[in-house]
Amino acid sequence: ETGVTQTPRHLVMGMTNKKSLKCEQHLGHNAMYWYKQSAKKPLELMFVYNFKEQTENNSVPSRFSPECPNSSHLFLHLHTLQPEDSALYLCASSQDFGDYSNQPQHFGDGTRLSIL
Amino acid sequence: ELKVEQNPLFLSMQEGKNYTIYCNYSTTSDRLYWYRQDPGKSLESLFVLLSNGAVKQEGRLMASLDTKARLSTLHITAAVHDLSATYFCAVDTLGEETSGSRLTFGEGTQLTVNP
Numbered sequence: 001e002t003g004v005t006q007t008p009r010h011l012v013m014g015m016t017n018k019k020s021l022k023c024e025q026h027l028g029h030n031a032m033y034w035y036k037q038s039a040k041k042p043l044e045l046m047f048v049y050n051f052k053e054q055t056e057n058n059s060v061p062s063r064f065s066p067e068c069p070n071s072s073h074l075f076l077h078l079h080t081l082q083p084e085d086s087a088l089y090l091c092a093s094s095q096d097f098g099d100y101s102n103q104p105q106h107f108g109d110g111t112r113l114s115i116l
Numbered sequence: 117e118l119k120v121e122q123n124p125l126f127l128s129m130q131e132g133k134n135y136t137i138y139c140n141y142s143t144t145s146d147r148l149y150w151y152r153q154d155p156g157k158s159l160e161s162l163f164v165l166l167s168n169g170a171v172k173q174e175g176r177l178m179a180s181l182d183t184k185a186r187l188s189t190l191h192i193t194a195a196v197h198d199l200s201a202t203y204f205c206a207v208d209t210l211g212e213e214t215s216g217s218r219l220t221f222g223e224g225t226q227l228t229v230n231p
Contacts (some may be wrong), residue, residue, distance in 0.1 A: 042120070042204075042221040042223045042224070043204070043221040045220075048218070056218070090159070091160075104151075104164055105219060106150050106161070107147075107160075108149075109158045
């Protein structure tokens with residue numbers, strides 16, 4: 001399998017549930033990202049991991065908890081979410097050299113999350 | 117705060133026609149990306165523009181970058197139905213305190229090409 005793979009593709013959960021989104025990249029990249037895509041809004045960067053270390057948390061509420069056990073895997077743990085958290089969550093990866101990148105980020109197909 | 121504005125946000129055009137999508141941004145950057153997203157699908161990279169005056173072409177799409185004007189354009193020539201999708205521009209800036217690039221996306225332009 002190549003590219004960036006996200007599971008599950010769709011997730012429906014109640015506000016009191018706990019669930020996790022998974023992302024795996026097979027491109028040998030060293031940086032991984034979580035984005036939120038809501039209707040009628042631009043993609044919002046949530047978290048950045050570089051060599052497994054979190055390098056950015058873009059003021060994301062603590063009900064979203066990322067985990068990056070290695071450079072190929074990224075998780076987003078969810079708990080006590082709100083209805084406004086319903087969105088498409090996209091994972092991306094890239095090769096980051098600590099400077100501007102000459103290569104685009106590669107995106108997964110996303111997880112469509114619905115909060116009841 | 118960096119702002120990236122695309123216009124138009126919605127574009128309906130006839131097959132065979134030409135049109136241009138504009139992407140304006142508010143801070144200094146000489147790296148800009150164009151992506152395409154089909155409904156229910158991931159973002160697909162179209163163009164990487166790395167310097168002032170850069171022009172890239174692929175099929176019926178041509179992208180350019182003017183860093184002095186902080187403007188990128190995506191020009192569509194003789195549109196076909198298969199080009200119907202949402203097109204995003206994304207501006208690359210370095211993280212303030214951390215290494216590596218950060219992308220700020222425009223809202224996207226939803227293009228519909230009618231037969």
